[in-house]
Amino acid sequence: MRVPLPGWTGTLAMKAAAFITVMCCALAALLGILVHVSVTDQTVGQARTLALSRLKDATNAFENGDTLLPGAGVDPPGLPEPLRRLAARGQRGTMVGRHHGRPTMWAAGPADHGRTLAVEVDYSQQARTIAGLDGAILWSSLLAIGATLLVGAFAVTRVTRRLHATARVARRITAGDLDARVDDPLTRDRSRPQDEVAAVAAALDSMASSLQSKLLAEQRFTADVAHELRTPLTGLHAAAELLPPGRPTELVRDRVAALRTLTEDLLEISRLDTGRERLDLDAEHLSTVAERVVRAAGGGAGDGTRVEVVRDVYVETDRRRLERVLGNLVANALRHGRAPVVLTVDGPVVSVRDHGDGYPEYLLAHGPQRFRTEGGATGHGLGLTIALGQAEVLGARLDFANAPDGGAVATLTLPQRPPVGGTPEDAGPR
Numbered sequence: 001m002r003v004p005l006p007g008w009t010g011t012l013a014m015k016a017a018a019f020i021t022v023m024c025c026a027l028a029a030l031l032g033i034l035v036h037v038s039v040t041d042q043t044v045g046q047a048r049t050l051a052l053s054r055l056k057d058a059t060n061a062f063e064n065g066d067t068l069l070p071g072a073g074v075d076p077p078g079l080p081e082p083l084r085r086l087a088a089r090g091q092r093g094t095m096v097g098r099h100h101g102r103p104t105m106w107a108a109g110p111a112d113h114g115r116t117l118a119v120e121v122d123y124s125q126q127a128r129t130i131a132g133l134d135g136a137i138l139w140s141s142l143l144a145i146g147a148t149l150l151v152g153a154f155a156v157t158r159v160t161r162r163l164h165a166t167a168r169v170a171r172r173i174t175a176g177d178l179d180a181r182v183d184d185p186l187t188r189d190r191s192r193p194q195d196e197v198a199a200v201a202a203a204l205d206s207m208a209s210s211l212q213s214k215l216l217a218e219q220r221f222t223a224d225v226a227h228e229l230r231t232p233l234t235g236l237h238a239a240a241e242l243l244p245p246g247r248p249t250e251l252v253r254d255r256v257a258a259l260r261t262l263t264e265d266l267l268e269i270s271r272l273d274t275g276r277e278r279l280d281l282d283a284e285h286l287s288t289v290a291e292r293v294v295r296a297a298g299g300g301a302g303d304g305t306r307v308e309v310v311r312d313v314y315v316e317t318d319r320r321r322l323e324r325v326l327g328n329l330v331a332n333a334l335r336h337g338r339a340p341v342v343l344t345v346d347g348p349v350v351s352v353r354d355h356g357d358g359y360p361e362y363l364l365a366h367g368p369q370r371f372r373t374e375g376g377a378t379g380h381g382l383g384l385t386i387a388l389g390q391a392e393v394l395g396a397r398l399d400f401a402n403a404p405d406g407g408a409v410a411t412l413t414l415p416q417r418p419p420v421g422g423t424p425e426d427a428g429p430r
Contacts, residue, residue, distance in 0.1 A: 012156065012159075012160050012163065013153070013156050013157060013160050016152065016153075016156040017149065017152065017153060017156070020148060020149055020152040021145065021149060024144065024145040024148050024149070025141075025145060028137075028141035028144060028145060029141075031137075031141075032134075032137040032138070032141060035133070035137060036130075036133065036134060036137065039129075039130065039133055040130055043126045043129060043130060044096065044105075044126070046126075047096075047105040047121060047123055047126055048094045048105065048107070050105075050121055051094050051105045051106065051107035051119055051120075051121045052092070052094060052107050054069070054071070054072065054107065054119045054121065055072075055092065055107040055108070055109055055117070055118075055119045057069065058072035058117060058119050059109060059117060062074070062111060062117055071119055071120050071121065072117070072118070072119045072120075073117075073118060074111055074115050074116065074117055074118075075115050075116050075118075076118050076120070078097075078099040078100070078104075078120070079106060079108060079116065079118045080095050080097045080106060082095060083095050083106055083108040083116070083118065084108065084116050086108065087108045087109055087110045087111075087116040087117070087118075088110070088114060088116070090110045091109075091110070092107070092108065092109040092110075093107070093108060093109075094106060094107045094108075095108075096123055099120060102122065102123075102124050103122075103123040103124050103126075103127040104120045104121065104122065104123050105120070105121040105122075105123040105126075106118055106119070106120055106121075107119045107121070159195075159197060162184060162197045162201070163197060163200075165182060165184075166182050166184070166197070166200060166201050166204060169181065169182045169204065169208075170204060173204075173208050173211075178208060178211060178212035178215065179212070180208065181205045181208060181209075182201035182202075182204055182205050183201075183205065184197065184198050184201035184202070186198035186201075187201055187202045187205070215273075219270055219273045222266055222269070222270050222273075223266075223267065223270035223271075225266070226263050226264075226266035226267045226270060227267065229259075229263045230263060230267075233256065233259060233260050233263060236256050236259075237256050237257075237260060240252050240253045240256050241253075262382070265382040265383075265386060266382070268386055268389075269382065269385060269386060269389065272386070272389035272390070272392075272393065273389075277393045279317075279318040279321070279393065279394070280318050280320065281316055281317065281318060282316070282317070282318070282319050283314060283315065283316045283317075284314070284315065284319060285312055285313070285314055285315075286312060286313050286314075286315050286345050286348070286350065286414075287307065287309045287312045287345050289315075289319060289322055289323060289326065290307045290309075290326060290343045290345055290350060291307050292323065293323055293326040293327050293330055293343070294306070294307055294330065294343060296323070296327060297327060297330045297331055297334065304339030304340030304341060305330070305334070305339070305340065305341040305342075305343075306340065306341075306342055306343070307342075307343045307344075307345065308342055308343070308344045308345070309344075309345045310344060310345065310346040310347075311345070311346050311347045312345060313345075313347050313348055315348065315414055317394055317414060318393075318394060321390045321393060321394055322394060322414075324386065324387070324390050325387045325390045325391050325394070325396075325398070325412060326343070326350065326352065326412070328383040328384065328386055328387040329352040329384075329387055329410045329412070330343065330352055331383060332383050332384055332387075332410075333352055333353070333354035333356075333408065333410075334354075336354075336356060336408075337354025337355065337356030337357075337407065337408055338354060338355045338356040338407075339354070339355065340354075340355060341353070341354045341355075348413060348414040348415075348416065349411060349412070349413050349414070350411075350412045350414070351409055351410065351411045351412070352409070352410045352412075353403060353407055353408065353409045353410075354407050354408055355406060355407040356406075356407060356408060357406075357408075358402035358403070358406065358407060358408045359400050359401075359402055359408045363384070363400060364400060364401065364402065367388065367400070368384035368385045368387075368388055368400075369385070384400075384410075387410075391412060394414065394415070395414075395415040396412055396413055396414045396415060397412075397413045398410065398411070398412050398413075399411045399413075
């Protein structure tokens with residue numbers, strides 16, 4: 001089983017810090033061990049040479065019957081047992097031990113009658129030297145690791161800061177801000193060496209510019225086509241009104257009306273795509289707006305369309321846009337759902353629910369899409385697209401879901417304050 005880790009452990013800065021720390025610790029440990037072993041071998045070697053030299057002098061004095069020097073003796077009580085056994089086999093050796101509470105270098109060799117001649121050399125100074133060296137290695141390693149971490153964190157932070165800036169711009173582009181650019185400092189100066197972050201930033205800026213150009217071209221094309229269609233459609237509508245009554249005339253008028261509605265919808269979407277729509281703020285009870293929308297849609301208690309007020313509020317918003325959003329939601333529910341269609345006002349939240357088959361999966365996953373319908377539904381998918389666009393202009397949030405017991409539910413959450421684009425002076429009297 002994988003242990004769940006906090007999100008911050010996956011950041012590049014933490015990974016780089018962990019890598020630098022591990023490598024510094026490994027390098028410090030390796031160098032410390034090498035220095036410790038080298039100095040210890042040298043120090044022990046010097047002490048061993050001195051002890052063996054004194055053992056040789058003591059052996060000569062013992063064989064000549066002279067008095068032994070201080071620190072030399074036969075079978076001394078503190079002699080380590082391994083050296084005593086080594087001397088019993090007729091060999092000489094040295095060993096570091098402790099005698100009278102202090103480090104001692106012993107050298108021992110065979111004497112007569114199976115006895116052991118031994119010499120002790122004070123090893124305290126050498127032991128302190130090695131301990132001091134180990135402490136210096138430890139502290140210098142910690143200081144080196146700390147300094148390396150600071151320098152590495154500074155270098156990595158500069159890179160991650162640029163990466164975070166690139167990610168923020170990418171999210172802004174995803175949200176629809178096609179004017180956002182990374183504009184990385186390295187990309188502005190081509191004479192400087194370009195790193196991978198600069199390459200990613202330049203690629204993102206190039207992609208955003210290309211995407212913006214294509215979308216603007218499509219928006220201009222849509223707006224131009226819709227605008228050019230208005231003049232012939234006006235003439236066609238006038239000509240249709242002059243036709244004699246009859247079934248063919250009704251069909252022509254119906255198709256002309258549908259074509260005019262489609263053209264107006266395309267023009268409205270084009271205006272919304274530009275992102276330059278401004279609010280005309282006014283104030284009114286939300287329940288009043290909902291009831292007016294139901295009446296305008298031709299619904300009422302007779303066909304199961306009704307307004308339920310849980311908690312009414314006085315909202316300051318653009319009434320025309322709000323009515324457009326709610327009207328499109330009600331029209332979509334009446335056209336594609338089944339009665340009853342219920343508008344519920346609960347504070348600044350308005351929900352529109354029908355009891356049909358619910359929204360298709362693609363709409364719940366990706367939102368409304370223009371000119372896409374499924375399941376044999378009629379229409380062009382523009383009504384919900386316009387509702388979503390107008391809700392964004394209002395600063396509101398429009399969510400689509402399916403009720404557990406069946407039916408589609410669209411929930412409009414109005415902001416508590418007017419969004420940017422309108423001022424309190426725009427509001428009417430309260």
